[in-house]
Amino acid sequence: MRNRRAGLAKVVACTAVLAAVTAACGSGGSGGASDGKVELTVATFNEFGYEDLFKEYESANPNVKITHRKTGQGNPHHQNLFTKLGAGSGLADIEAVEEGYLSQVMAKSGQFNDLKEIGPSDVRADRWLQWKTDAVTTKDGKLIGYGTDIGPLAMCYRKDLFEAAGLPSDPEGVKALFATWDAYFEAGDKYVKATNKPWFDSAAQIFNPMHNQAKTGYFDRDDKLVIETNDDKKIWSQVTGAVARGQSAKLVAWSPEWQNGFKQSAFATKTCPSWMLGVIEGNAGPELKGKWAVTAAFPGGGGNWGGSYLTVPKQSKNAKEAAKLAAWLTAPEQQIKAFVAKGTFPSQTQALISPELLNKTNDYFGGEKVGLLFAEQANKVSGAQYKGPKDGEIQDNVIAPALQAVEQGKSADEGWQQVVEGAKKAAK
Incomplete structure (x- = not known):
């Protein structure tokens, strides 16, 4: 899924700005700076929390100069990434990749360095949650x-709306409502009956x-489209059935x-990745402080929505130095600082057992220890679902429009046929 945590292609050209941060127009990554320093460019989007970290790294490594290319939103950043991959030049030494675009990047994995080969020898895979590393590991x-x-993922909900509908409202009491998807939709039926609201x-x-919780996604590991034989038809029926009710x-x-809709109390529950807390607070406003709550439960166990990676394209002229910087930025100590x-x-x-993380609270959500809560949720994710090269396109351009069509009156069967036809076309 596309990460919208901050709220939510340009053709490669030889420009003065590009010339200032690359060794020459048409070169891959950066070369040596005019003062003899190794110059590394880092391209990110939204907010990674790296600004102070770059200064810290430069102070500890006086031979390195870092130039940060920061894009406000993820979509233009990734459009630029894919354009420059196709052109064969113009990429930064380190390119951030959001998980919603990862399947497209993995399809072009040959254009990126293997960090097992060029990265620092002391960086081990068990630095990260296994599913996080598995998702960015190629078949070979x-x-x-x-x-x-x-x-x-956790679940966020409106305590006051639950109380008005006669449902449990404290974070422990609501866990049973979110234990499974069947329980979630059953609670939804009770809420709609009591309030006549969504x-x-x-x-x-x-x-x-x-x-994303299913064992098999839109594609199997041979990149064969399996949307007609995996669990998606069952999931479609569950969701569209809830829409109909x-x-x-x-x-x-x-x-x-x-x-x-947040401010107008248009709905009572929200699938809630860790970054969604800020989105809810920003949209709901101060008048609903304390009425929104978050609980350490998610139907079906655990899940993940969002997150990114740092990659080192083969275009980089200083790949080992870039990998060293990327390894430092993703070390637990630095990730706590970014958090x-x-x-x-x-x-x-x-980082997930750091007291600084585990003791983090959120006043808007009733003082909940959100660091501990989401650390628990992260450990519930069972594994990384394999994503085929057109996975994101099917999700964004096929599934979402078809579901919207059902919400606007198209039958569930007609909507599913739209999904199958659209997925087959996208997979060609």
Whole structure:
């Protein structure tokens, strides 16, 4: 899923800006700076919390100069990444990749360095949660990215709306409602009956995490489309059935209407990765402080939505120095600093037991110890689902529009046929 934690292609050209940060127009990564220093470019998007870390690294490594290329949103950053991969030049020494685009990057893994070969010898795979590393490991065992943040899933809900519907409202009491997807939809039926109001924001926001929990995704490991034989038809029936029973507010995620829906109490529950807490607070506003709550439960066990990696493209002229910097940025100590700076939830096992993380509370959500809560949720993720090269395209351009069509009146069967036809076309 595309990471929208911060709120939510340009053709390669020889420009003055590019010339300032590369050895020559048309070269891959950066070369040596004019003062003899090794110059490394790092391209990120949204907020990684690296600004102070870059200064710290330069201070400890006076032979290195870091140039940061920061894009406000993830989509243009990745469009630029794929354009420059195709052109064969212009990429930064370190390119951040968000998990929603990872399947496309893995399809081009030959253009990225194997960090097992060029990275520091003391960086071991068990630095990270296993599923985080597995997702960026190629079929032949190459590691093309170091994990940065993650988005472990919990459930957020409106305590006052639950109370008004006669449902349990304290974080422990609601766990039974979120134990399984069947329990979740059953509670939704009770809520709709009691209030005549929607239970969740949109069908796509429910379908996607359900799909990602399945053993097999849209493609098998041979990159064969399996959407007609995996669990997606069952998941489709569950979600569209809930839509038919009035559980969806039918709001398109990230739209102005969806944003206003938090403030207007348009729905009572929200699938809630760690970064969603800030989104809820920003959209719901101060008047709903203490009415939103988060609980250490998620239907079906655990899940992840969001998070990124640092990769070193083969275009880099200083690949080993770049890998050294990427390894340092993703060390547990630095990831805690990034978490404190920007709230990016770490994927490193040692960071997940840090007192600074575990003692982190959130006043908006009733003083809940959110660091501990989401650390527990991160450890519930059972594994990394394999993503085929067109996985993101099917999710964003096939599944989501078909679910929206069902929310607007198309039958579930017609919507599923739209999914199958669209997936086959995308997979060609």
